[in-house]
Amino acid sequence: xxxxxxxxxxxxxxxxxxxxxxxxxxxxxxxxxxxxxxxxxxxxxxxxxxxxxxxxxxxxxxxxxxxxxxxxxxxxxxxxxxxxx
Amino acid sequence: xxxxxxxxxxxxxxxxxxxxxxxxxxxxxxxxxxxxxxxxxxxxxxxxxxxxxxxxxxxxxxxxxxxxxxxxxxxxxxxxxxxxxxxxxxxxxxxxxxxxxxxxxxxxxxxxxxxxxxxxxxxxxxxxxxxxxxxxxxxxxxxxxxxxxxxxxxxxxxxxxxxxxxxxxxxxxxxxxxxxxxxxxxxxxxxxxxxxxxxxxxxxxxxxxxxxxxxxxxxxxxxxxxxxxxxxxxxxxxxxxxxxxxxxxxxxxxxxxxxxxxxxxxxxxxxxxxxxxxxxxxxxxxxxxxxxxxxxxxxxxxxxxxxxxxxxxxxxxxxxxxxxxxxxxxxxxxxxxxxxxxxxxxxxxxxxxxxxxxxxxxxxxxxxxxxxxxxxxxxxxxxxxxxxxxxxxxxxxxxxxxxxxxxxxxxxxxxxxxxxxxxxxxxxxxxxxxxxxxxxxxxxxxxxxxxxxxxxxxxxxxxxxxxxxxxxxxxxxxxxxxxxxxxxxxxxxxxxxxxxxxxxxxxxxxxxxxxxxxxxxxxxxxxxxxxxxxxxxxxxxxxxxxxxxxxxxxxxxxxxxxxxxxxxxxxxxxxxxxxxxxxxxxxxxxxxxxxxxx
Numbered sequence: 001x002x003x004x005x006x007x008x009x010x011x012x013x014x015x016x017x018x019x020x021x022x023x024x025x026x027x028x029x030x031x032x033x034x035x036x037x038x039x040x041x042x043x044x045x046x047x048x049x050x051x052x053x054x055x056x057x058x059x060x061x062x063x064x065x066x067x068x069x070x071x072x073x074x075x076x077x078x079x080x081x082x083x084x085x
Numbered sequence: 086x087x088x089x090x091x092x093x094x095x096x097x098x099x100x101x102x103x104x105x106x107x108x109x110x111x112x113x114x115x116x117x118x119x120x121x122x123x124x125x126x127x128x129x130x131x132x133x134x135x136x137x138x139x140x141x142x143x144x145x146x147x148x149x150x151x152x153x154x155x156x157x158x159x160x161x162x163x164x165x166x167x168x169x170x171x172x173x174x175x176x177x178x179x180x181x182x183x184x185x186x187x188x189x190x191x192x193x194x195x196x197x198x199x200x201x202x203x204x205x206x207x208x209x210x211x212x213x214x215x216x217x218x219x220x221x222x223x224x225x226x227x228x229x230x231x232x233x234x235x236x237x238x239x240x241x242x243x244x245x246x247x248x249x250x251x252x253x254x255x256x257x258x259x260x261x262x263x264x265x266x267x268x269x270x271x272x273x274x275x276x277x278x279x280x281x282x283x284x285x286x287x288x289x290x291x292x293x294x295x296x297x298x299x300x301x302x303x304x305x306x307x308x309x310x311x312x313x314x315x316x317x318x319x320x321x322x323x324x325x326x327x328x329x330x331x332x333x334x335x336x337x338x339x340x341x342x343x344x345x346x347x348x349x350x351x352x353x354x355x356x357x358x359x360x361x362x363x364x365x366x367x368x369x370x371x372x373x374x375x376x377x378x379x380x381x382x383x384x385x386x387x388x389x390x391x392x393x394x395x396x397x398x399x400x401x402x403x404x405x406x407x408x409x410x411x412x413x414x415x416x417x418x419x420x421x422x423x424x425x426x427x428x429x430x431x432x433x434x435x436x437x438x439x440x441x442x443x444x445x446x447x448x449x450x451x452x453x454x455x456x457x458x459x460x461x462x463x464x465x466x467x468x469x470x471x472x473x474x475x476x477x478x479x480x481x482x483x484x485x486x487x488x489x490x491x492x493x494x495x496x497x498x499x500x501x502x503x504x505x506x507x508x509x510x511x512x513x514x515x516x517x518x519x520x521x522x523x524x525x526x527x528x529x530x531x532x533x534x535x536x537x538x539x540x541x542x543x544x545x546x547x548x549x550x551x552x553x554x555x556x557x558x559x560x561x562x563x564x565x566x567x568x569x570x571x572x573x574x575x576x577x578x579x580x581x582x583x584x585x586x587x588x589x590x591x592x593x594x595x596x597x598x599x600x601x602x603x604x605x606x607x608x609x610x611x612x613x614x615x616x617x618x619x620x621x622x623x624x625x626x627x628x629x630x631x632x633x634x635x636x637x638x639x640x641x642x643x644x645x646x647x648x649x650x651x652x653x654x655x656x657x658x659x660x661x662x663x664x665x666x667x668x669x670x671x672x673x674x675x676x677x678x679x680x681x682x683x
Contacts, residue, residue: 007237011672015523018614025170027352034336039240046296047309048327055159056384057149057292060166067173067373074178078363085361 011080017073021066028054028062088486092231095490096497100246102265107250107258115534118255119186119513120357125260127364127519131371133260134355136267136498137506138346138372140216141223142563144270144499146574148478149471152387157329159384164342165372167382171347171575173369175358179582181365182670182677186357188350188510188574189518194597195671196583197664198589199523204596206514209350209574210601216349216546216566217507219537224500224645229427230476231493237553243501244549251505252541256358259505266498273495277479277488278382282391284482286310291385300479304396314388317395320403322449326388335635341639346566348575351503362674390474395479396443398466407441407465421480425473432468493570508548512541562615565607568635572599572642580650585668587650588660595650603642607635 008054037051045053078084112118125133127308134511143165151158183191189209193202221240228239250262275291282294299305305313315325329335346352356365398408399418413433425431437460444466445452456462476496479488491535516537521528528536556676573596580587580595587595608614610624622628624635633641670676 007669007673014672020169021174025167029167029339030336033159034165034332034339037332047311047313047315048296049189052156052159052311052327053296054293055156056162057381058164060373060380063166063170063207064370064373064377066170067370070174071370074361074366078674083675085363085674085677 006081007083010077010083013077013081014074015025017070017077021070024062027061032057086486088180088489089231089233090645092485092490092668093491095487096232096494098143099265099269099494103246103250103262103420104614106261106265107254109257110254110261112253112255112257112534115186115517115530115537118361118537119509119517120354121255121257121260123358123360125358125360127359127368128371130260130355130359130364130368131373132267132375133263133370134262134352134368135375135379136270136502137259138349138352138357138503139270139376139499140503140563141227141490141496141500143222143379143383144274145223145227145475145496146472147337148386148390150387151384152391152474153469153471155326155329155388157335160335160339160342162380162384164339165346166341166376167339167509168346168370169376170372171343172353172356173275173366174574175579175582176347176353177365177369178362178674179671180353180578181356182362182672184676184677187517188353188355188578189514190522191581192574192577192592193518193522195664195667196577196587196589196592197661198593201577201589201593201596202518202522204519204576204593204600205577208569208596208600209514210511212349212533212566212569212574213511214544214551215350215506215569216351217504217511217544217548218551218564220504220507221548222501224497224504225552226472227476227493227500229494230254231490231497240549240552243497243504244545244552247501247505247508248542248545248630251545252538253589255537256354256509259502259509259517260358262505266502267375269491269498270495270502271375273491273498274379274386274475275382276491277482277484278386278389279483281393281478281482282385284650285389285392291389292381294383295388304392304402310392312386314392314395317392317399317403321395321399321444322446322452326391334632334634337633338636341571341637344571344575344643345639347572348512348570348578350570350574353574353578354510354513362677379405386475386478387427390478390481394469395444397481398442398446407443409441410439412437413442414653418483421477424480425477428473430468430470430473433466436463436465442466485513504548508541508544511544512537515544525631565603565615568603568607569600571639572603572646576643576646576650577643580647582668582671585665586659589655590605590657591650591652591654597645598649599642599646602645603638606630606638606642610635613618 032051033055040050043050092579116122149162150161180191189202189205192205224241224243225236228242229236250258278291279289282288282291285300286294286297287300288294288297298307298309299313313328315327319325359365400408413422441463442465445464447464476492479492516533520536521533567569577592609621612619626632
């Protein structure tokens with residue numbers, strides 16, 4: 001097992017990645033699709049605006065990208081810190 | 086061949102497939118019964134989890150909920166998918182590393198307390214039982230409509246089917262059965278949607294059709310589908326499809342569904358079945374891929390069905406004359422209305438006796454003038470149950486008989502796969518967390534496996550009984566399950582991983598406060614245990630605390646849980662060193678293979 005300070009650094013790096021992912025998660029769903037929708041009302045898409053698209057499809061695609069990005073990034077981090085299985 | 090025979094053949098074939106899989110994948114050990122022997126490929130696991138997760142509510146109800154409300158009900162789409170981000174980032178890899186079988190087991194070990202574990206079991210049983218009632222009711226409805234038996238017969242048939250493959254196969258059998266059920270349900274959902282999208286927009290991909298222009302020959306040809314739909318609806322006094330009301334409530338409801346999804350025990354335990362921590366991370370992604378295939382199609386199904394129905398009710402356009410009763414009874418395009426009228430889920434009444442059925446929003450004051458001038462006496466499409474929308478969709482669009490039979494098999498597959506997953510979560514909590522850990526720690530593996538099967542059988546009997554006598558309205562019961570999962574298990578699990586400082590009393594009190602506050606809020610407005618007439622306050626917006634409806638309460642319960650757990654933990658001793666080491670080890674993937682059983 002890696003020593004204590006390296007474990008802490010690994011965990012801190014993990015928390016940083018999680019935080020950024022959750023920021024994007026919140027901005028795409030609560031932000032673009034709901035609370036900030038008026039800001040996007042000027043961007044037309046298929047007979048409505050970008051906010052509606054985010055509410056019905058865009059946010060789901062963003063969620064998908066986030067999970068795969070996180071899995072890829074964490075596997076890389078595991079190797080960097082030598083804690084992979 | 087008539088439609089009922091066709092339905093019986095297609096549904097019967099799908100059952101034969103599930104039974105075959107159950108016999109092939111019979112569980113021989115507790116590890117196979119609880120966690121499929123941990124040998125499941127992440128892509129296969131993702132597909133099984135998608136079927137496990139997508140219940141009768143996703144398959145049957147969701148498109149209808151979106152169709153009749155429009156933009157505001159996008160909460161269901163975002164809420165029921167966004168929870169997977171929370172699960173993938175905050176729970177799945179760590180619980181897999183922890184390497185045990187059940188959710189209460191993690192709670193019991195991390196919080197070094199049998200009390201915490203028992204509270205975890207109670208939360209799990211309350212969540213799963215309330216959720217399973219909705220599934221059994223849904224299966225009963227699908228059976229009675231498509232096989233033309235009473236809903237009691239339908240429900241009992243559904244229970245027998247689940248009994249055979251779930252009790253026999255455990256998690257291993259359920260996993261592979263769910264893969265088959267996923268394939269059945271996604272084909273059943275997508276095929277009619279493709280046909281309808283082609284008819285209306287010429288685009289074969291429904292998710293893209295939603296944002297395309299109307300095809301030539303259709304109403305509003307050449308303009309975007311959503312513009313046509315908004316136009317039709319506003320002409321009849323309804324809200325425009327693409328607009329919504331309170332952003333605050335919409336955000337709160339989305340949050341409730343997201344946290345609830347991440348806290349549902351039957352979904353969480355799916356991530357115990359993959360071989361490695363890295364697989365648990367990616368498996369959540371694959372799950373969402375398979376869910377997204379349905380969820381990107383659902384809003385198109387909703388919008389297109391709403392457009393089709395409105396168009397059928399006003400064949401000459403919204404400014405022309407409404408459809409005549411004679412047309413409804415004789416034109417084959419309207420045959421579905423007659424079929425569904427017999428189930429009592431669809432109804433119309435010619436209030437002004439003009440031989441036509443006017444469908445419009447009679448609650449909108451700006452429609453009053455037009456209605457008076459035309460001699461209308463109120464909306465005449467008096468009953469339209471939202472749940473029939475997906476089931477009737479192929480008939481509305483005049484699709485061939487085998488597509489209708491497929492929808493029957495898909496709806497039943499969705500209800501059964503979720504019911505099986507929930508029953509497994511309940512039975513493993515009883516046999517593993519209560520019998521093995523609390524009452525009889527010396528039980529042999531064989532004895533535990535038998536106990537698991539008996540508690541599964543018991544859970545099926547209870548679920549069937551409650552499905553026949555549901556406490557109140559089934560949809561509210563599902564809302565309770567989400568609110569409770571959000572308020573109890575999710576915060577406890579998350580704090581257990583991300584904070585070393587949360588101790589036994591903090592977690593236990595946190596879960597109890599989350600459970601009790603959420604139940605109290607729901608019971609106040611919806612009746613004690615949802616028994617009609619026992620509510621203390623009427624469920625109206627002016628009675629709600631800060632205007633928050635009971636279905637939106639999950640995040641508030643979760644907040645109370647977090648707050649109480651942190652305060653109580655700060656006021657009491659910090660957890661012992663070995664627990665802090667346990668948390669430390671859960672956080673890194675290395676060594677996951679070793680920790681399997683006690």
